[in-house]
Amino acid sequence: MTKAVLGIVTLVILACFGLPMLLLSAVMGSSSGACSVAAAPSTNVSVQPTATTTWDTDQLNIALTIIQVGVTKGVGSWGQTIALAVAMQESGLRNLPYLGADNDHDSIGVFQQRPSQGWGTPEQLADPAYQAGKFYDKLKTIAGWQTMPLTEAAQAVQLSAYPDAYAKWTTNAVALVDQNGTGEIALDCSAMPLGSAEPAPRNPDGSWPEETCSIIPDPTTGTGCLTPRTLHLIRQAAAAGFPQPRCWRVDDHGEHPKGRACDFMMTSGSEASGAQKARGDAMAVWAVANADALGIRYVIWFRMIWTADDRRWGPYNNPFGGDDPSGWHTNHVHISMN
Template sequence: MKTALAAALAAVLVLILALGMGDSPTEAVAADAVSCLPYTGETPDLDDDQVANAARIIAIGKQRGVPARGWAVAVATAMVESRLHNINHGDDDSVGLFQQRPSMDWGTVAQLTDIEYATNAFYGGPQPPSNPGLIDIPGWEQMPLTEAAQAVQRSGFPDRYTEWTALAIDLVREHGDTELDCDKIVAGPGTVQPMPRNSDGSWPREGCVIKPDPTTGKGCLTPRTDNIVKQAAAYGKPGCYRPSNHGEHPKGRACDWMMTSGGEAHGAQKAKGDAMAAWAVANADNLGIMYVIWYRRIWTQNQGWHAYNNPWGGNNPSGWHTNHVHISMY
């Protein structure tokens, strides 16, 4: 793993030189961040089994035609879940490289401890598991690595996948014969059309001028809301305008994407909601998203994801947003 170790040493040298030349600590950290090394210390030595499993994940992705960025997402995920060992145990009934669970409809224990099957299940596409894999997640190539991995894995610790970004890039370079850079693995190129901002970066005021709201046939939408309805078409048609005495819906600045017909989302329905919420957060700056609510949690620009307190009442799936993703616009 000489490449990643060299990158780590180079990052430290950048930091030392920056501080020595009088740069501020913030500038030094920014320079270090460019190296795609979100952890400190040396890249760990991998044993032959770990290297072989990483190479197998990459080879399957290449054979499937999955973009190289997906190989790195898969390798980083397997490093977190199993340390790249094909184990027959884990939390609850989790097994294999990706710690997939038979009870969550990923497959049988025998299937999930078969590296070919488990890796194909993670990548997704036309194969047996009912859960969406990576390439089934709309917009996964534009998500930060941790959000792309989380959209598949639905982990209780969604921020941990970035820990092995540098290692994943290094393994893809060595075993996929493909160069990846920080932008391609951490954030990815944007595909949504950015909405216009004021010269100071703020969002211009918009009237509710799209009449009628095309999702409900009544009321109105703002241009930014109309744009996100179009940009999020892969997640289905939402319901946007409604006359009420609070919130953004009556202003044409909010939409709800239903993941179920009314009950709480589980399994593939929840995975779809997880994926949409991750997509929205990843593109919030370009689209003008003010906040996202999904599954008892709310995301805002200032606080990130945190507990949702259901201020409007309703102790049911609609009130707790466990059946729909709500997005409000500036």
């Protein structure tokens, strides 16, 4: 495994908007932004990772990616804790490239997995979410991992030359999993402007006007209809740089046939990853940050749903079936309007 030494800087705690698995700062009316989940590789190899309680933005992005993948893999908080401790030890929560003489064989990435050992191609292993998924898949094959000490479970997956090194990261890993669950982690996301949407018209008393599906046809599909508020959402999303959605459709449920919902595709159909996933993350955060201004009722993205009633994200249970990227909303951001 890597000999890299990584500098650790300060954890940024800010007011929170966004996915609980990608807790981003987005302050209304300010220049805030959305963070890329797949952090760029770091080549800082000056020192060995050491136990710490502070992490910078890139490291927290990777930690939240590992937690999010753990949620989708169903390993619970203990599985997420094991994975975080391993990533802390192996890379200091950095997406490391191949480090030449400073590397252990052909190890790469957050978990320092090796292409020659069947973990995947170098291109696949450059994606932190892919490495996390492979780690969890292997962990789930270990009988009794749920009750093993962290070091034993971690070593059963990693086969490290230094199996006891994982133990020192237990407190840090537990803290991040706990903070993620309580919404206390937020990232400084100022690198990408988020912006405030122009508010949709309201009644004098602040309520939303009753609207019919009166925009005919829906300009995104050339058929059906939209409400004026939905059309306003489309225009504001376009101004913020997000893709053209598809909105009205014939259906027996939901808001699409009422002209009150749109799907903003991040891919042509497959599950989003890398830059596509980051773009979807950014749009989900933008939608939540501007929900009050635009009249957004709920947002669904990557197996998670945010509702205006609860003001928080939670697991999406896919009530209409379809075990595919469309059903789980991993290829598009769905926005429904009041």
